[in-house]
Amino acid sequence: MTTRLYTHPIFLEHITPPGHPERPDRLRAIERVLDDxxxxxxxxxxxxxxxxxxxxxxHPADFVARVRVGIPSEGIARIDADTTASPKxxxxxITAIGAANAAVDDVFAGRADNVFxxxxxxxxxxxxxxxxxxxxFNTAAIAARHAQKEHGVERVAIVDWDVHHGxxxxxxxxxxxxxxxxxxxxxxxxxxxxAKSETGAGNIVNAPLAPRTGSDLFRDAFLSRVLPALxxxxxDLIIISAGFDAHHRDPLAEINLTExxxxxxxxxxxxxxxxxxxxxxxxLLEGGYDLQGxxxxxxAHVGRLMKG
Ligand SMILES: [Zn+2]
Numbered sequence: 001m002t003t004r005l006y007t008h009p010i011f012l013e014h015i016t017p018p019g020h021p022e023r024p025d026r027l028r029a030i031e032r033v034l035d036d037x038x039x040x041x042x043x044x045x046x047x048x049x050x051x052x053x054x055x056x057x058x059h060p061a062d063f064v065a066r067v068r069v070g071i072p073s074e075g076i077a078r079i080d081a082d083t084t085a086s087p088k089x090x091x092x093x094i095t096a097i098g099a100a101n102a103a104v105d106d107v108f109a110g111r112a113d114n115v116f117x118x119x120x121x122x123x124x125x126x127x128x129x130x131x132x133x134x135x136x137f138n139t140a141a142i143a144a145r146h147a148q149k150e151h152g153v154e155r156v157a158i159v160d161w162d163v164h165h166g167x168x169x170x171x172x173x174x175x176x177x178x179x180x181x182x183x184x185x186x187x188x189x190x191x192x193x194x195a196k197s198e199t200g201a202g203n204i205v206n207a208p209l210a211p212r213t214g215s216d217l218f219r220d221a222f223l224s225r226v227l228p229a230l231x232x233x234x235x236d237l238i239i240i241s242a243g244f245d246a247h248h249r250d251p252l253a254e255i256n257l258t259e260x261x262x263x264x265x266x267x268x269x270x271x272x273x274x275x276x277x278x279x280x281x282x283x284l285l286e287g288g289y290d291l292q293g294x295x296x297x298x299x300a301h302v303g304r305l306m307k308g
Pocket of ligand 1: 288
């Protein structure tokens, strides 16, 4: 497997208030763990600058303009109850989108079998018209649309194993059967959506997990809900909204996964990518707030992407 890694120093310059869990140290922890010689074969590429016009794939222009004027020229400004912006946040957001779109281009051009994008801020809580939950714009949704518009594919699947439900991705694709959205997440938990009964146009598969459950129920949700949905849908591309906050060390939730579970889930999705989508798989960092849990989980995930 050829695995590419995109990251960029600008992602460290999206500054959040002291004590905020979504902080630059998350990416420093990932950088440190991927420095190990086990990852020497990773194809490391600096994320390209993004094309702002691609935000419109998932969000209306007036909302994009509203977010943009909320970026401060100094200090930290509040965008939503728990989403803040600093002067370099716009550039970080656009570069995260640029990296995700470039990752899609890479797997279609054969430059890589799969790609991990280590970027921040995350994106899966951003709805069509709402920035929330540390997210400005929905990077995974934009990348899925980019694949459809630029690479002529019909069906894209987004699998979201972040411990929080990706309300934004669900909102954007609610009535769009060309995109399958599958999510495992703790429920009840922020943002409150993600019940099994929320099925959109038959393209939304929610597999909520009760607090204080762990590997068994997570793997069962994958085997009984997520993987069969992927086999039925036969996507041309799989995008992972890869949050690692279902790790047992994470302070924001109560699901007890280990890095072995992320290794296993990655392998399962790679099998489906091999079966349906010519191995094409793009993984985008979402949450994960315990630095050690995040680093070990990313190491397991990327290690599996490289090994196949
Ligand atoms: Zn999360």
